[in-house]
Amino acid sequence: MKPSDFPEDIRDLILPSSEGTMIYRCLGCGSEHGIDELLYVCPDCGSVMMLHETSGLAAKKADGPTWRKILDYRRMLNIPALKGIYRYHEFLGPVVPLDAVLYLGEGHTPVVEANTRLQELTGARFFFKNDGQNPSASFKDRGMASALSYINSLIKKGSMKEILAVCASTGDTSAAAALYASYLTDGIKSAVLLPQGKVTPQQLSQPLGSGAKVFEIPGVFDDCMKVVENLSSRYDVALLNSKNAWRILGQESYSFEIAQDFDYAMEDMVVVVPIGNAGNITAVMNGFLKFYEAGIIETLPKIIGVQSHHANPVYKYYLEPDTAKREFKPVTVKASVAQAAMIGNPVSMPRVINVVETYNRLSEKKNVFFMEVTEQAIMDCELLANRNGHIACTQGGETLAGLMEAVKQGLVTDRETAVIDSTAHALKFSGFQETYFSGTFPEEFGITPNPELVNAPEDVKAEGLTEFPASGAPLTGESFERFVRLTADAIATRLDLARQTS
Ligand SMILES: *Cc1c(COP(=O)(O)O)cnc(C)c1O
Ligand SMILES: [Zn+2]
Numbered sequence: 001m002k003p004s005d006f007p008e009d010i011r012d013l014i015l016p017s018s019e020g021t022m023i024y025r026c027l028g029c030g031s032e033h034g035i036d037e038l039l040y041v042c043p044d045c046g047s048v049m050m051l052h053e054t055s056g057l058a059a060k061k062a063d064g065p066t067w068r069k070i071l072d073y074r075r076m077l078n079i080p081a082l083k084g085i086y087r088y089h090e091f092l093g094p095v096v097p098l099d100a101v102l103y104l105g106e107g108h109t110p111v112v113e114a115n116t117r118l119q120e121l122t123g124a125r126f127f128f129k130n131d132g133q134n135p136s137a138s139f140k141d142r143g144m145a146s147a148l149s150y151i152n153s154l155i156k157k158g159s160m161k162e163i164l165a166v167c168a169s170t171g172d173t174s175a176a177a178a179l180y181a182s183y184l185t186d187g188i189k190s191a192v193l194l195p196q197g198k199v200t201p202q203q204l205s206q207p208l209g210s211g212a213k214v215f216e217i218p219g220v221f222d223d224c225m226k227v228v229e230n231l232s233s234r235y236d237v238a239l240l241n242s243k244n245a246w247r248i249l250g251q252e253s254y255s256f257e258i259a260q261d262f263d264y265a266m267e268d269m270v271v272v273v274p275i276g277n278a279g280n281i282t283a284v285m286n287g288f289l290k291f292y293e294a295g296i297i298e299t300l301p302k303i304i305g306v307q308s309h310h311a312n313p314v315y316k317y318y319l320e321p322d323t324a325k326r327e328f329k330p331v332t333v334k335a336s337v338a339q340a341a342m343i344g345n346p347v348s349m350p351r352v353i354n355v356v357e358t359y360n361r362l363s364e365k366k367n368v369f370f371m372e373v374t375e376q377a378i379m380d381c382e383l384l385a386n387r388n389g390h391i392a393c394t395q396g397g398e399t400l401a402g403l404m405e406a407v408k409q410g411l412v413t414d415r416e417t418a419v420i421d422s423t424a425h426a427l428k429f430s431g432f433q434e435t436y437f438s439g440t441f442p443e444e445f446g447i448t449p450n451p452e453l454v455n456a457p458e459d460v461k462a463e464g465l466t467e468f469p470a471s472g473a474p475l476t477g478e479s480f481e482r483f484v485r486l487t488a489d490a491i492a493t494r495l496d497l498a499r500q501t502s
Contacts (some may be wrong), residue, residue, distance in 0.1 A: 002074040013070050014077070015064060016086075018153075020094035021056035023397045024049040024245060027350040028238075036159065040149070040243040048350055051245045058090045064295025071296075080322060083496050084108070084147055085253035090137060091290050092249055093150055101151035102180060106141040106254055107253050110132030111419065118388040122400065123407040126418035128390050129258065132425030138340075138393075139251065139280065139423045140176035144240070146250025148180040151188065151238055165190040166231060167240040168224035171340050172424060175206035177240045182210040191237075193224040200431065228494075242279035242347050255287025258419050259297050269301035270418040272403050274395040275314050275370075278348040280423070285355045285368065292362065295323035299399040300359065303368045304411070306402030308375060310334035310445075311342045314352060315370045328353075337379050337394045337432045338351055340393045340424065350490055369411055375445050377401035379436055384455040386426055393429045394421030395409070458494070 003014050024033040028047025033039055035051070043050055074087050081101035085092060087108075113127045131139035150487060154160040165181045165188055174192040181190035192207045196216040207214055217224050225241070232239040242248065259266060266288070273281050284303065291297045307315045312334040320326045330345035346352070354407050356368045381404070382397025392400070399420040406412045426433075437454050441447045462470070465486050469475045475483055 001073075001078070003077070005470055006254075007069075008072050010062075010066065010070050010073060014073060015068075015079075015322070016089040016098070018095055018097035020053050020090070021055040022051055027054050027354050028074075032213045037237055038244075040229075040239050040241075040245075048243055048348065050351060050354075051249050054095060057094055059423070063299075067296045071256075071260055072212045075317060077149060084148070085142055085250055085281045086254055087254045091131075091256060091287075091294070092252065092457075093146060093246070096149050096153050097156075100156050101150055102145055102149045102152055102183060103278045104135045104144045104145065104180065106134050108257060112307075112386050112390065114385075114390070116386050118385065121384070122404055123413050124403060124414065124416065126403060126416055126420055128385070128396065128422050129419050131254070131421060131423050132391060132393055132396075132428070134400055136172070137425035137428055138176065139254065139421070140172045140247075141180070141303065142253050143242070143244075143247030143250040143283075144176040144180040147240060147244055147246040148184060148188070150246050152184055152302070155186075155188070162269060163188050164235075164237040165240050166193065166237045167226050168193045168221065168228040169313075171203055171243070172387045172428070173179050174212070175210075178207035178210035178212035179273075181212065188238075189213070190240075191204060191215060193218050193228055195224050202428070202431065211443070227427060233334045240261075242277050248279050248283045248286075248348070248351070250291065251283035252287035254280075254337075254421075256291060256344050257282050258301075258361070259288070259291050261302070264297050265299045266297045268416045269299075270304060270398045270403075270406075270412055270416050270421040271301050272304045272306060272418055273420065274338060274345045274398045275305045275307050275352070276311070276346065278305075278314055278346035278352045280353040280421075282348050282355050285359045288450075289355070289359060289362065297498035299364045300367055301386065302412075302416070303359065304371055304402055304406055305368070306371045306398050308336045308338050308341065308378060308398060309372050310336040310375060311338070312372050313344055314346060314349070315372045317349075317353075318356075321454075335374055335375075335442065337382075337429070337445065339394065339429070340397055341398065341475060355372060366444040369401040369406070371405045373398060373401035373405055376447050377404070377434065380450055380453060382426075382429075382496060383433065383436065386408075389452070390422065391426045392422040393424040393426055394432055395429075396420070396426075460490050460494075462485060462490040 010046040022035050026042035026049050029045040031044045082105045084103045084107040086101050110130045111127045134141040167177045178190050181188050191213040195217050237407050275281050314330045317328050328449050333342050333344040336342040378398045378401050382394050383401040385392040435448050439449050467479045
């Protein structure tokens with residue numbers, strides 16, 4: 001639909017421009033900093049920061065009901081810059097002009113209701129939101145679209161020239177960073193630092209395929225992170241780890257989409273997300289807060305963050321009910337199939353503490369909860385979900401396990417509807433499925449395969465056959481027909497198929 005065909009009362013509001021005022025605000029000392037420079041941590045105290053719009057742009061433009069109308073009409077636009085996360089431009093990066101927006105097909109991921117069987121097993125009505133259906137197959141694309149659109153706007157303004165985007169990662173962050181940077185061939189190159197020998201060929205393939213410079217560093221992930229931070233403090237590079245507040249900002253789109261996909265009715269809704277570095281849960285809460293403050297939604301949904309018992313620092317922190325007595329302690333992680341969330345000292349912990357407090361206060365009740373689940377439950381739930389038509393990754397299994405646990409504890413009732421996050425595509429983590437099926441998990445995981453969930457290919461060589469086709473050596477004539485008939489019969493026997501009667 002063309003903008004000129006939109007209803008008159010909102011026509012002027014359909015196409016956003018670069019507007020508003022944005023600042024970084026430090027979560028440690030509260031100081032504020034301009035956004036003309038890319039900052040990762042506070043120049044005054046070294047804490048992480050968050051981005052804020054300070055001119056009241058969204059409220060000045062429209063009230064809640066009008067916003068709902070604008071956003072619903074924007075759905076019908078065929079303008080690439082507004083097809084992804086920037087449909088919510090005023091709530092994400094209003095200073096970014098539309099011609100700097102990088103759109104590679106991210107966002108607006110499917111929300112798929114679980115079938116009756118899976119809902120009955122879980123004890124709750126729920127949907128998976130499939131963030132694995134983003135371009136690089138994880139939700140990290142939301143944040144990269146935001147960070148690189150902003151960097152692109154700086155390049156276009158001429159305030160940044162040749163720029164190198166760097167990150168330390170072994171998984172989805174490097175895949176997303178390399179993909180988005182490769183699209184901006186003119187001004188930007190990307191480099192990924194990986195701990196030598198600690199990555200699988202699959203983890204390597206995405207940044208290599210996107211043409212990023214991939215460096216292998218001796219040591220572990222934390223050592224790579226330190227090198228990257230040193231690089232970004234002394235050289236002209238853009239750090240794309242989750243210290244970068246522009247990334248967290250883009251991930252807020254996940255919540256805007258849930259609100260819109262449920263017609264902005266958030267009463268009795270529960271949103272379940274896995275927690276690693278805790279950037280995502282921060283963004284999800286922040287997104288709902290923004291829509292609530294703008295009057296677009298009237299209720300804040302319940303939030304449930306889930307961690308594995310092998311990497312549970314956030315869960316442990318909130319175990320202490322007395323706010324004054326809470327004390328954050330990093331944990332030493334153990335092996336986890338929810339590998340993308342296997343973090344003992346989350347970068348965004350100060351953000352979580354800050355936003356949870358606001359979220360509960362504005363909800364006028366405790367509305368954010370934390371669950372702990374076992375490695376066994378994560379793996380079993382992933383496989384169970386995928387046997388019922390989903391494409392969940394292990395972190396998606398973690399959210400389903402978390403929902404089941406919440407139902408058990410009476411935290412989610414049959415009045416409520418949950419949306420649970422499959423943060424990546426099943427294929428990215430298929431190695432764990434293979435390990436489960438072959439029963440080869442090292443003891444440290446504590447996972448025993450449930451035979452009912454195990455699957456394996458079967459060899460079929462029909463009895464009585466002596467000749468078989470091979471590549472470059474096909475069978476012909478009678479021997480080929482015999483091969484086809486006897487093989488079909490052998491399969492029919494194994495499947496216990498009935499013969500056609502006519
Ligand atoms: C990064 C990631 C997570 C963890 O998200 P945080 O923002 O670090 O809490 C979970 N699942 C997948 C697939 C990820 O890539
Ligand atoms: Zn500070």
